[in-house]
Amino acid sequence: MTHYLDHAATSPPTREVLEAVWPYLVQVTANPASVHTPGQQARDGLERARAAAAAALGCRPGEVVFTSGGTEADGLAVLGVAPAVVASRGRERHLVTTAVEHAAVLEPARELERRGWRVDVVGVDGEGRVDVAALAEVVTERTALVSVMHANNEVGTVQPLAGPGGVAELCAQRGVALHVDAVQSAGVLDLPGLWALGSSAGGVAAVSVSAHKLGGLRGSGLLAVRSGTPLEPLALGGGQERGRRSGTVDVASAVGLATALAGAAARREHEVARLAGLRDRLVAGVLRAGAAAGVDVSLTGAAPGAGRLPGHASFVLPGLSGELVLAELDLAGVACSSGSACSADSDDASHVLLAMGLSEDAARTSVRATLGWSSTEADVDALLEALPTALARAQR
Structure with a gap:
């Protein structure tokens, strides 16, 4: 699964x-x-x-x-x-x-x-x-x-x-x-x-x-x-x-x-609260996993609750390959991305992260986890369970 x-x-x-x-x-x-x-x-x-x-x-x-x-x-x-x-x-x-x-x-x-x-x-x-x-x-x-x-x-x-x-x-x-x-x-x-x-x-x-x-x-x-x-x-x-x-x-x-x-308009108020709750738990868990692994993981974009989409979490992992972390997560059955799917086959660093002032090296370490109507607590659990191993293997 x-x-x-x-x-x-x-x-x-x-x-x-x-x-x-x-x-x-x-x-x-x-x-x-x-x-x-x-x-x-x-x-x-x-x-x-x-x-x-x-x-x-x-x-x-x-x-x-x-x-x-x-x-x-x-x-x-x-x-x-x-x-x-x-x-x-x-x-x-x-x-x-x-x-x-x-x-x-x-x-x-x-x-x-x-x-x-x-x-x-x-x-x-x-x-x-x-x-x-x-x-x-x-x-x-x-x-x-x-x-x-x-x-x-x-x-x-x-x-x-x-x-x-x-x-x-x-x-x-x-x-x-x-x-x-x-x-x-x-x-x-x-x-x-x-x-x-x-x-x-x-x-x-x-x-x-x-x-x-x-x-x-x-x-x-x-x-x-x-x-x-x-x-x-x-x-x-x-x-x-x-x-x-x-x-x-x-x-x-x-x-x-x-x-x-x-359908989205009819459910919007409930769905926004549900997604924001999942996102906040995901963000807190990713930051904890980074600290435990000795990786200086940083959230990119606006802080949760301060003008950020309710189902959106994105990070940079300085010193690691974001693509390698994503590959390890994929092997564990967790599908995330490094940014825009429309430029996934490009070797260029994200123009968004560069515009925000990040270096090319930092921009190449990005990982994005985004939630939607089918997302559940189990999806967040799976990511947080697989992440420590993925970070450890990416540091080898």
């Missing part, structure tokens, strides 16, 4: 999702754009999913654009919204983002730079939190788009988007559209509250979500785009999704995403 502690990479689909999508895999299988009865049945399922997803996000159904996942949703925001704002609102070709964003934002940002855009990448503090004062120095009323994630996938730090002096307020005051990558926060943070941090005049204008991080199906996501926010489609063809994203929509995946979002 494997004890799975890598929910930031992906979570298994929930039973309610599997039951919800099954009819759309074997019974209601027509193209939702077709005008015949089977097509309209599929269309009805798609629009019900859109309405349910919108209710969980706090937006309108017509503001939901289904995508193939969080990566496409991020790309659609950066490469679709930003140029459209320039074309329709006369803004400068200027994008502002942070040094700890996912590659799904940073790579499109680099593409804009190759097209002649000015891209400002703002730094973070030692916990991975964006410097809002530094952000304020580069965001102007002429900026096309600001993109700041809700919470970081590698260290779990929640960004200061809300409240006085937050990123959303800054963007609203300057009339600038803000895109938020909510791939890691969906299901555990307040997405309707996030959506409320914007209007047609500025602030939160687009939010990206991925289904498989919260119990939906892989290859499914959405971009919520506020009414009035211009958007240039990246995929051209049949004009689906109101011309914003061409291609036959995968109804089953959309139903799965909506079901996962609705």
